[in-house]
Amino acid sequence: MNAAAAPNTALERYYQFHSRIYDATRWSFLFGREEVLRRAARVVQPRRILEVGCGTGRNLVSLRRRFPEAEITGVDLSEPMLAIAAGKMRDERTTLLRRSYSAPVHESGAGFDLVLFSYALSMFNPGWEQAMDAAHADLAEGGSIAVVDFSHSAFGGFRRWMGMNHVRMEGHLWPRLAQKFVPLLDERLPAYLGVWQYGMFIGRKQD
Template sequence: MSAQPEIKSSAQAAEAMNRIYRYQRYIYDLTRKYYLLGRDRLIASIKPGAGDAILEIGCGTGRNLVAVARRYPATPLYGFDISTAMLETTKRSLARHNLGRVTVAQADATRFEPTMFGRQGFERIYISYTLSMIPDWRAVLERATSSLKPGGRLLIVDFGQQDELPAWFKRFLFAWLAHYQVHPIAEMGPALAEIAERKGLRLRTDKICRGYAFYAELERAG
């Protein structure tokens, strides 16, 4: 079982993330590009149809939102994060890239509703290296899958269990990640399989770089 911290209220979680990233957000994208593997694969796999709406859960600095907006310029795009500090950086990044069409908000991933963006659901939802930072990650998956429209897909990339890499590397990585309240989820695969079976979703999973990262897609029937 992966060691997850206690579940906090939305206000407590927001303050915790603000403390961690109040200053790190300024160098976040420069440093994370070397070890948040699989993000660009996820973005390339979104492939929305005409008029499809895309939501990012845990948009952080806005790095992915900018990349998605550039790749799919005609698609309605939304994102939210619980950290107000991160959202300040996101909004500056979107303004710098003239992406006023992207809508962002502050929200708790375990409690969000599509109606906060005036929508009933989304055709594409993606979660990039966010679930491992959320103690109640199962609630996020429940919310995300329930927010998919018919034919919609949920795409996920996050830290794997390093099962094909040296044991010393896993110990070092997990200890380092824990300093930033990141806890790779050993139960992710079985949890996704259970949700897929219960909700009638199609599940596809894959390992990236010998288990360094975990990739998954959940698709609702059209």
Template sequence: MSTAHASTAAAHGTGTALERYYQFHSRIYDATRWSFLFGREEVLMRAACVSKAQRILEVGCGTGRNLPGLRRRFPQARITGVDLSEQMLSIAATKMKDDRVTLLRRSYSAPVHEGGSRFDLVLFSYALSMFNPGWEQAIDAAWNDLEEGGVIAVVDFSHTRFSWFRNWMGVNHVRMEGHLWPYLSQKFAPLLDERFSAYGGVWQYGIFLGRKQS
């Protein structure tokens, strides 16, 4: 596995706040997030059903929780993980000893292929809802990073009918207003666009898979 630090500035506006947030949460992330980050295994399974990706980009790869799953489903693929948190990436680097995995510390306000080969699959796993502002910019960057016919796969929080929960998630930098899905379905040809209930309807999360078409 190789790691690199890109010089890209934190362009999401909340970059510094998120870096401070994950300085602490990186230490407890894997032990705590399993209880409410639902659909992560399903989105990988669904992605493998519609893509035989050889080049994969995960945006907001965090502690690398999805990296082993991506490797199982795409055994020959080259995988690039992007995240703004140095602490999260340091944990991710311990999870796979694989020279076909590259980790980049940078924001995702612009494509990362930079004139090289584009990706067949771009994955966002509970990342876009934290890009405030910047979520539209990140989706646009994914469109540019994908090959024609490539697939975007997203699993994320959607919305809640409880204002107390929406406010509490806001404290944790998460926007829960169902805002992601219309733009995704506008930008990509939908293959899957579904919402699911968590904890008896306290909130909804969504899974979206779409194909890039000119």
């Protein structure tokens, strides 16, 4: 993992504190994380995996369990989030990179068979379109993208509160994903009796 550096964006400052309570709290509202991995495993048996915005590594652990031989790369902006992930992922086939994902991470070679965004893209404000473009470039031909994230809410107060937590909830991610990748799964699901909707998307890189 890259050397520690002082936080310099609002999001990095946010995770300076939230990294300490992340794993203890997020299970109660980041729904669909295991389900999207289960569904992705039906369509791809990846040898090279990238998780963008891997945070504390909850999904990296699950990916390693599902794909013991895969090379796994996790990218994240936040040093304290990555430090927790590093404590969980000590094997040689895992690489953690501290960086903002606005351009592809793979420079040459085959690219990734699976790129995962789990509750990350809704926090790329600005930058979600560039992150999708980067993921497209990072995927090998025929590779798959899997996304699980907040979608939208009919409650303005809730949307504003989520905005204060750096999350944009305007259903903006799904149309562009479906345009950029061949959709294999594209669903919206209610959380807490419909206070908000979250979404799952699995798509294939088109030629």
